[in-house]
Amino acid sequence: xxxxxxxxxxxxxxxxxxxxxxxxxxxxxxxxxxxxxxxxxxxxxxxxxxxxxxxxxxxxxxxxxxxxxxxxxxxxxxxxxxxxxxxxxxxxxxxxxxxxxxxxxxxxxxxxxxxxxxxxxxxxxxxxxxxxxxxxxxxxxxxxxxxxxxxxxxxxxxxxxxxxxxxxxxxxxxxxxxxxxxxxxxxxxxxxxxxxxxxxxxxxxxxxxx
Amino acid sequence: xxxxxxxxxxxxxxxxxxxxxxxxxxxxxxxxxxxxxxxxxxxxxxxxxxxxxxxxxxxxxxxxxxxxxxxxxxxxxxxxxxxxxxxxxxxxxxxxxxxxxxxxxxxxxxxxxxxxxxxxxxxxxxxxxxxxxxxxxxxxxxxxxxxxxxxxxxxxxxxxxxxxxxxxxxxxxxxxxxxxxxxxxxxxxxxxxxxxxxxxxxxxxxxxxxx
Numbered sequence: 235x236x237x238x239x240x241x242x243x244x245x246x247x248x249x250x251x252x253x254x255x256x257x258x259x260x261x262x263x264x265x266x267x268x269x270x271x272x273x274x275x276x277x278x279x280x281x282x283x284x285x286x287x288x289x290x291x292x293x294x295x296x297x298x299x300x301x302x303x304x305x306x307x308x309x310x311x312x313x314x315x316x317x318x319x320x321x322x323x324x325x326x327x328x329x330x331x332x333x334x335x336x337x338x339x340x341x342x343x344x345x346x347x348x349x350x351x352x353x354x355x356x357x358x359x360x361x362x363x364x365x366x367x368x369x370x371x372x373x374x375x376x377x378x379x380x381x382x383x384x385x386x387x388x389x390x391x392x393x394x395x396x397x398x399x400x401x402x403x404x405x406x407x408x409x410x411x412x413x414x415x416x417x418x419x420x421x422x423x424x425x426x427x428x429x430x431x432x433x434x435x436x437x438x439x440x441x442x443x444x
Numbered sequence: 445x446x447x448x449x450x451x452x453x454x455x456x457x458x459x460x461x462x463x464x465x466x467x468x469x470x471x472x473x474x475x476x477x478x479x480x481x482x483x484x485x486x487x488x489x490x491x492x493x494x495x496x497x498x499x500x501x502x503x504x505x506x507x508x509x510x511x512x513x514x515x516x517x518x519x520x521x522x523x524x525x526x527x528x529x530x531x532x533x534x535x536x537x538x539x540x541x542x543x544x545x546x547x548x549x550x551x552x553x554x555x556x557x558x559x560x561x562x563x564x565x566x567x568x569x570x571x572x573x574x575x576x577x578x579x580x581x582x583x584x585x586x587x588x589x590x591x592x593x594x595x596x597x598x599x600x601x602x603x604x605x606x607x608x609x610x611x612x613x614x615x616x617x618x619x620x621x622x623x624x625x626x627x628x629x630x631x632x633x634x635x636x637x638x639x640x641x642x643x644x645x646x647x648x649x650x651x652x653x654x655x
Contacts, residue, residue, distance in 0.1 A: 250644030251637070258643070260636055285651035289594070290643060292650070293613045295587075296594045301508035305522055306500065309529040313488070313496040400490075407490025420483060422494060 248272055250282070257286045314404075324431055325399040325406055329438040333361035333368060333430075361439045365389065366432055372444055378423050380444045386415035386430055394433035402426045476600075476650055477593045478543040485542035488533075500529060502599070503549055506592045510553040516560060524556045531556075550588045554580045597650040604628060605642035612639060 248256070248269045255261050256269045273279045337360035357372040366388035373381045386396055398409040398417040402424050409419035428439040484502075487495035504525075511524040531552060539545065598606045598614075611624050625632045 250648065251641040254640035254643040254647070255637070258640060260640065282647075286643060286647040289597075289647040289650050292590050292594045293609065293643070293646070296591045296614060297513070298505040298509040298591055298595050298614060299512050299616075301504050301525055302522070305508070305525055306504055308526060309500045309504065310497050312529055312533045313491065313493050403491075404493070405487075405491035407486070420487070421490075422492060 248279070250286070253279070253283050254286050254290075257283060257290055324397065324436065325401055325408075325429055327436050329429065330435045331363045331365065331437045333363035333366075333437055333439050335440055336360050336362045357444075359442070363437050365435060366430065366437060368428075368430060368437075368439060370428070370439075370442075372442070374423075374444075375420065379420055380423050381418060381420045382409070382426075382428070383418040384416070386411070386417070386432070388415070388432050395431070397431040399429045399431070400426050401429070476596055477546050477589060479596075481545055482542040485536065485539055485545060489536035489539065496533065499532075502596065503546070503592070505595050506546070506588065507549060507553050509591070510550065510588065511557050511560070514557050514561060516557065520560045524553060524560055527556050528553045546589055546592055547585055550585050550592075551580060554584075593650060594646075597646050600649055601642065601646055604630070604638070605645060608635070608638060609642050609646065 252261075252265075252269060256266060261269065273283055337358070339356075339358040355374045359370045359372070361368040361370070366386055368384060368386050370382055370384040373383065375381050382400070384398075386398065388394075388396070396411050396415050398411055398419075400407055400409065400419060400421065402421060405421065407419065407421075409417040411417040423444045425441055425443045427441050430437045430439070484495045484499055488499050507528050508521065508525050511521040516524065528549065532549070539548075598609055601609070608624065608628050608630075611619060611627060619627075621632050621635050624635055628635075630638060
């Protein structure tokens with residue numbers, strides 16, 4: 235078959251719907267022969283038809299069953315019922331220091347216990363403690379979620395392990411940090427406490443409501 | 445039915461083994477299957493209930509259908525389902541390669557089926573019970589992955605298209621067009637063209653064109 239593509243705009247004719255009708259065997263001449271002619275002169279249409287045929291084949295053999303509702307409900311409740319091992323145990327440790335908020339792009343002058351004004355998509359916060367400074371940006375990413383992006387600057391941090399964790403309700407986790415102390419994590423909107431561990435010292439940031 | 449502790453291999457190990465054997469597919473169907481999965485697993489591991497709910501809804505049909513394929517009893521199918529998700533919620537913090545979760549689920553569900561099939565008297569007594577072997581062929585894993593990808597493509601389609609295609613292709617017995625029309629609220633004469641249009645959309649999701 236000639237390796238030409240005389241149909242530079244496969245969206246015009248035949249459409250995906252027409253190709254699907256052809257794949258389903260629903261077309262008769264002259265529609266089917268028109269499509270065969272178009273396919274014969276277009277590599278992209280041949281690939282598109284193959285994709286539709288493959289999807290149809292997968293669909294026809296896709297014998298997945300809906301589980302009973304009560305079973306799904308039981309599975310949904312597992313998060314509350316199952317005691318999972320605490321992988322971020324250091325978050326439960328007593329803190330050595332509480333950082334102070336020194337800048338908030340939403341509220342000036344800054345105060346402990348922040349409240350979001352909800353007027354912009356990005357909020358910038360800076361915290362300071364005796365041993366480190368933490369810059370945090372909070373981005374509203376839609377669907378009820380926020381992304382925290384930040385960086386920890388600390389004297390001698392290059393020689394010590396730096397960890398960042400977050401706690402909100404039952405949810406707690408540890409963010410990835412790079413060698414420069416940058417971190418990011420995504421969580422649902424709500425009230426979050428961020429903790430930073432530098433070496434053996436644990437520093438807590440005041441609670442943030444997003 | 446008590447199943448005891450299930451030996452689970454780490455998800456990273458499973459991926460590495462399959463990579464070494466050269467059977468990992470980086471196709472668009474696989475992409476659909478793992479789309480957004482890393483974030484979902486990370487959030488669920490951190491205790492995010494909403495992420496967990498999405499994980500359950502995303503894989504519930506896959507996990508339930510594997511024991512059904514072996515024609516285990518209803519009770520055994522439910523035990524398998526519950527055991528797999530209980531194992532998953534416990535293992536979440538240890539998942540190092542979240543993109544391998546579908547393979548892990550398929551393999552783990554199969555293993556639980558194997559255990560259950562040995563003790564499920566109803567299944568053993570069934571005339572048409574399918575044998576469950578201890579190991580699972582790579583082609584079987586790929587087949588289940590393909591089914592899961594189509595299932596997720598249907599969920600992504602949503603609306604009337606999802607309802608129509610599930611009715612036409614995933615019902616235990618294909619319903620007559622009159623019943624499909626009644627359940628989807630569309631005229632019988634629209635079912636054919638709508639099916640073609642929905643199939644085209646599904647193909648676009650499952651196998652996106654290189655445009």
